Amino acid sequence: MVTRCPLIIGNWKMHCTRAETEHLLSAVLAQLSLPPEREVAVAPPFTALETAARLLAGSAIRLAAQNLHWEPQGAFTGEISGPMLKELGCTYVIIGHSERRQYCGETDAQIARKVRAAQRAGLVPVICVGETLEEREQGATLAVIRRQVRGALQDQAPLAIASLVIAYEPVWAIGTGRTATPSQAQAVHEAIRNLLAELSNSETANTTRILYGGSVKPDNIDSLMAEADIDGALVGGASLQADSFVRIATFR
Numbered sequence: 001m002v003t004r005c006p007l008i009i010g011n012w013k014m015h016c017t018r019a020e021t022e023h024l025l026s027a028v029l030a031q032l033s034l035p036p037e038r039e040v041a042v043a044p045p046f047t048a049l050e051t052a053a054r055l056l057a058g059s060a061i062r063l064a065a066q067n068l069h070w071e072p073q074g075a076f077t078g079e080i081s082g083p084m085l086k087e088l089g090c091t092y093v094i095i096g097h098s099e100r101r102q103y104c105g106e107t108d109a110q111i112a113r114k115v116r117a118a119q120r121a122g123l124v125p126v127i128c129v130g131e132t133l134e135e136r137e138q139g140a141t142l143a144v145i146r147r148q149v150r151g152a153l154q155d156q157a158p159l160a161i162a163s164l165v166i167a168y169e170p171v172w173a174i175g176t177g178r179t180a181t182p183s184q185a186q187a188v189h190e191a192i193r194n195l196l197a198e199l200s201n202s203e204t205a206n207t208t209r210i211l212y213g214g215s216v217k218p219d220n221i222d223s224l225m226a227e228a229d230i231d232g233a234l235v236g237g238a239s240l241q242a243d244s245f246v247r248i249a250t251f252r
């Protein structure tokens, strides 16, 4: 039997100045006592990464970034590269979040390049996929998810799939207070794992962590985590309050 270390990541999005970062992380550090065999990370905005790294030094909480560029350096005004994030102490980088697909026009091909750039920089990609409400109502959920996962993983060596993280985030559940039920989420997670097995092999696919995201809160985390293929959570709104993030990170 494979055991996958549960992973909870707080995605702060465009929230928190450096002063607010100090305030929030100090409260999280004061309250969080992490059970063994569990990983927790926070993804502040780029401007607060250094502040967060300083506060988290010596703690068990890891640092994540919310995006990166696919080139290591160059004439790309306003962009941030993998080596820059690595230097700041990031372990993870979120790639292809639905807000970036929607508002910044990110494509599967760009996401695949970013995944490779993250790996080259020694960062663990957290690849976001998810269907819109319209796609779900049309019965297209699994087709959309398969296209996005295949798109992001094009050119991946089968074995490299084991060390990536996938986050299933139905777009209709993000920031809406409307969570997928545990069984709705489990059905998609299982389909993703089956696809990963097609792209590599079942042993590799059983090692890859698949997180759920979309209105994860203290009152639904336990039932989500009880599902066989849900290996953690990508938490937006509820990660901005220390007590709710700590409760989610210490799910039962």
Ligand code: PGA
Pocket (backbone or CB within 6 Å): 011, 169, 173, 174, 175, 176, 177, 213, 214, 215, 216, 234, 235, 236, 237, 238
């Ligand atoms: P939410 O966001 O928890 O506020 O729904 C999740 C995400 O976008 O990662």
